[in-house]
Amino acid sequence: MTDGTSSRQDQILKLLLDSRQGLSLDEIAAALNISRNAVKQHIVGLENSDLIKKDAFKITGGRPSRNYVLTEKGINRFPKQYAWFCNLILAELKAEMGEEAFRRYMARLGAKFAETLMPQFNGREPAERITALIETMQTLGYHAIEDQNNSLPTIQAFNCVYHDLAQQYPELCEFDRALISALLDRPIEQIRCMACNDCSCQFLIKHK
Template sequence: MTDGTSSRQDQILKLLLNARRGMSLDEIASALNISRNAVNQHVVSLESSDLIKKDTFKITGGRPSRNYVLTEKGINRFPKQYAWFCNLMLAELKAEMGEEAFGRYMARLGAKFAQTLMAQFNDKEPGDRITALVETMQALGYHATEEQNAPTPSIRAFNCVYHDLAQQFPELCEFDRALMSTLLNRPIEQTECMARNDCSCKFLIKNN
């Protein structure tokens, strides 16, 4: 957890993770056995990166001291383990629903998610919709590109955002196809898939 922070700043973040009610500069200095001025310099840097923030004053026998706590961004710097839970949940859903119903469920989710984005697409011409879809997929982490020179326009994605899960649950690809088809209002045919060991995922954009 050293990306963008020094090891000393990482230590401060860990201290605040274990003290959700916050710590003062003096308390941090004491815990790390460094000067208050040194702590203050690190705190200023962490504040500017929106990793910590000022919180309530702490009243002690002496003067009131300001507490510092982690921000949501600071909390999210620490590792989160979502994959095992998603795996467990998807396995249970597939077992309960059956393979075909599970695939249809993923397609419904993709179409439903597309509706939340539809306002960005409604006033666009078909070609502009494809460009907007690529931009949307980029924002979602797919590393997508538009291929216009082929006889059939297509979109190629070089990153599967749930690659490990898709290898175990290929029905997740129904989500992508439904998302793209709904936003473009055109059928989508997937001809390559990274979950099937292809180098990328390729989606042909068919005519209605």
């Protein structure tokens, strides 16, 4: 967890994670056995990175002291384990629904997600939709580009955002296909898939 922070700043973040009600400069200094001024310097860096923020004043019998707490960005710096939970849900869904119904369900999810993004695509020409799709996929983490080396326009994605899950549940690819097709308002064909050990996922954009 040292990306962009020093080891001392990491220690401060961990202290605040364990003390969600917040800690004062003096409390942090005492916990780390460093000076109050040293803590203040680290606090400034963490505030500038939007990892912590000032909270309410703390009344301790003496003068009020300002508490510091983690921001949402600070909380999200700590590891999260979502994969096992997603795997549990997907396994139950597939077992209860059956393979074909599960496949259709993932396609519906992709189409529904596309509806939330559609205002960015409505009224655009086909080429503009492709550009907007690339930007959207980049935001979602797909690391996508338009590959113009084929007879038909092709979207190429170099990162599968749920690669391990897709290897176990290839039906997840229906989500991508439905999403891309809906946003482009064109039929598409997936000709490469990283979950099948290809180097990228590739989607041919067909004519209407």
